[in-house]
Amino acid sequence: MTARAAAGAPAVRAAAGRIPLPRRAGGDALAYLALAAGGVLVVFPFLWMLATSLKGPREIFELHFWPQAPTLENFRQVLTATQFPRWILNSAAVAVITTGSVAFFDSLAGYTLTKLRFPGRNVIFVVILSTLMIPTEMLVIPWYTMSVRFGWIDTYWGIMFPGLTSAFGVFLMRQFMTGIPDELLDAGRIDGVSEFGLFTRIALPLVRPALAALCIFTFLGNWNAFLWPLIVIQTPAMRTLPVGIALFSGEAGSAWHLIMAASTLAVLPVLAVFIVLQRQIIEGVVLTGLRN
């Protein structure tokens, strides 16, 4: 209970806080058993998805779990019969641009709201913060009427304009920017660094972990966004991945081998990214979740 205990947590906190539970060998074995059983339950849907995606159209209605003659035919069909590659590109474009926008504007606003002094600072902060309480569902109707009026329906701009800034991001970045010593910025000013340069060259590098966490969650959120894209997108070519999968699956009826192949194609890239970045992602949850 020593080396792994500190894994993923700041060493100081872990050392201060570990619960000294009585260590009976039997108790630990039971704990492992329970965790493994729970783990199987958590992973089971993915195995079922993968197994079905490798089966033929008749085999999916047979009783065995694992395919007897695994085939990649379903993947070929999904990729050729639909605009799946296009949907992935659409999702990637939307997620990358919104993430870039949130990373830049939210950290700039967060920096300005704590490190610069000017009249109206608190009012602006409170106004931005108050938008956190407005649920997206309340906004989609006005966004829709707005998009109809300005011709944004079924365009990339229409899909992504709601995601270009995030109040949570401003709040988060402000929290982390507060910790930057003013002396550091003043030293930069004396050296003739511009106000914008102070932000990009001094402040931003110092909040890199928070910025990375914000980027990961913004990306995931926009990659998975469903309600608004479902409303604003009208043609198959403009679909994002979640909308594409939902409407494709809805039309596929009982062709579960194809639906599961599409799901597998959507899950695998995210899973790959998660395996590589799992430590940063989970620490990002702790970092951002506890600041709420």
Next chain:
Amino acid sequence: MSLGARRAVSAYAFLALPVAFFVAIRILPAAQALFISLHRWDIVSAERPFVGAANFREIASDPRFWQAAGNTLRYVLTGIPAQLILGLGIAILLRRVARFRGFFRALYFIPFVTPIVAASWVWQWMYSPSFGPLNRMFEAAGLPAQAFLRRPSQALYAVAAMVVWEYVGFQVVIFLAGLEAIPRVFYEAAEVDGAAGWRLFRHITLPLLNPTLVFSAVYGTIVYLQLFTQVLNMTFGDQGGPLGSTLTVVLYVYIQGFQRFRMGPAAAATVALFAAILVITLAQLRFFSRQVEY
């Protein structure tokens, strides 16, 4: 221009674009949602007369709205306790094991990053009464087959189980951080006094974890109040079915606003949802402002 004035000018320049976004994309639309909820507003006709509370009266007399509201409450009341208990249980188990802790933590977290739409279809297929693996297992265990998403009395719980599956790993991570923040000296002192096991949990872990529990319950409730994607995709052919038994407030809004184009009642329902979230958020703020440091 003085130094302070120059800095203020920079500040306004930096904030101009983000603030314009927040005003144009959040604040004005929120006001417009309120406005729409007080008018007769369908996309086709240009005439949009003020109708007072008529839209609110309409949803208040619509049994489907109350069914959606009741269901949403039921999702909260079943999903949140399940998620908190499972999450805390797993977090405590994780602290008991010395090895593979990071592995298990990551494993339980996977559903949280999985695309929700894809996962919802996978679960719909898992719940298939004749061909899904769940009924096969029931059969193997000698239990009667279940209808799951096809039966009104089970469907909501079947959806809730999927949502719990999705969020439990997130909950585990939050609880692990909360448990780590409890100073060790409390346990040492209690052990000196002879406390152990359940009593340590009951009198030290639970009270000191209280802020984390409240945060999780509030955050989770707000998430569950907005359930939509999972429900729509798991009941795609019969949205919110069977017999409206899985319908949520947001799905009701979607059907009213974007399938029937009745924007007035849809907006009124979102205003009601906003009010619910506002009350919960303010209650949480009150709770945390009364907190004292230990």
